[in-house]
Amino acid sequence: MTEAPDTHRTLDQEELAELIARLQSRGLRTEISMEARKGGAGPADAGMLWIDGSPATVPTTADYVRDSPYALRQEDDGFGIYEGSVRLADAALAPRPKYYDLKTADGVPYWQIALMHLDSMASTVLQTCAYWGNSDQCTFCGIGVSLAAGRTIAKKTPEMLAEVSVAARDLDGAVDATLTTGSTATPDRGALYVGRCAQAVKEASGLPVQVQFEPPSDLDVINRVRDMGVDSVGIHVETFDPEVLARVAPGKARWGIEAYFSAWERAVRVFGEGQVSTYVILGMGEDPDLTVDMCRRAVDMGVYPFIVPLRPVPGSLMEDERPPSADYVEGIYRQVVPHMLRRGLTATGVMAGCARCQACSGQAALERAGSGSTKGGVPDGRVSLPLVF
Structure with missing residues (x-):
């Protein structure tokens, strides 16, 4: 389990938009079970989560996600999104309804x-x-x-x-x-x-x-x-x-x-x-x-x-x-x-x-x-x- 830093900086809205765009382009690697939508009439392969409190769906299961530099990691007090060893943002997973x-x-x-x-x-x-x-x-x-x-x-x-x-x-x-x-x-x-x-x-x-x-x-x-x-x-x-x-x-x-x-x-x-x-x-x-x-x-x-x-x-x-x-x-x-x-x-x-x-x-x-x-x-x-x- 990755230990979270003592202080987490919240992204400003432009940084958040940039991160969501990168995650939706490259996907998010995770070994954690997430609520996700598969198939359907609209955007699919959708891992559902909140990033710094904002809703997001990102690819989590497509083949190309294996090469993504972004990973979801569990921490002592929740989850974080990482690029390598750098923590980028807080994350909260959608619970099973x-x-x-x-x-x-x-x-x-x-x-x-x-x-x-x-x-x-x-x-x-x-x-x-x-x-x-x-x-x-x-x-x-x-x-x-x-x-x-x-x-x-x-x-x-x-x-x-x-x-x-x-x-x-x-x-x-x-x-x-x-x-x-x-x-x-x-x-x-x-x-x-x-x-x-x-x-x-x-x-x-x-x-x-x-x-x-x-x-x-x-x-x-x-x-x-x-x-x-x-x-x-x-x-x-x-x-x-x-x-x-x-x-x-x-x-x-x-x-x-x-x-x-x-x-x-x-x-x-x-x-x-x-x-x-x-x-x-x-x-x-x-x-x-x-x-x-x-x-x-x-x-x-x-x-x-x-x-x-x-x-x-x-x-x-x-x-x-x-x-x-x-x-x-x-x-x-x-x-x-x-x-x-x-x-x-x-x-x-x-x-x-x-x-x-x-x-x-x-x-x-x-x-x-x-x-x-x-x-x-x-x-x-x-x-x-x-x-x-």
Whole structure:
């Protein structure tokens, strides 16, 4: 067991953002059992922990992690993150959720219905997708991986999710619910079903809920989702580079990137600025200048671009890829975050979902650094983080 130093310096927010970017690029070696997410529809291979009190998910099991210079070590009074013999930061591990020990009346384990992502209950309500297993499959996605491994069930009902949400709130302190879905071959793309699930969760637990879906062919569907009591939505373009989107997500690319902007425009009108977000995945060969420009365009509409590094999912078509370098990811953060701050668009205003949680990205730490506050916000309209061009 490694003896911890007598005094531990807390990282400032810029240092924290840099460390999270490095860990998400190289991974974290550990021999300690950690709560982790495997497979699924979004970032996976996700060891869940808090670094100096900030939520983070980092790769822990991928093959490339063996070569990482960063290690998690147990200490007398907790855990620390080390590079060689140098202690970099405090770490606290996510405990195994208590509700994982429960089952529904017909015997379905709660953990097969929804997982805890640190302080958020999350579920893929339809673990099947019209794109999976054919030429339209998104290469970065692992939605079918966890289903094939028996770690989840194909369809979660509103009643199941409502039951689990109450337990997650009461036993494990869940503060919101994030519900996503595989795309369906219907005009609403699955939005109405995930909306009904969200309505049941909200009525049962009172938790704020984000739902995630593709742009529906009829934008009035977005209004119907809002009428179900949903608090925020994620409509994820994945990448702003049309050539990359056509290569990594051919089914989604057929809608065209402008379809996302149209859906966002309606969603912002319905849900409000900051309650509409999109994943922007870095490291798939995208044009960085185009990425920055389009992120800023989204921000100007009131859309929160949740910028994350590629997290290659074991079992996906991109399982042999590597995450982008930390320098590249941090460079994009530093070009987008100051623009967000000037628009007053920060994670602190998001009610639910991935952009509220922020664990899969380092950008919220830069938001806090840029605002001059550890709690976010822009005091007196000033932005202290330098704008990088």
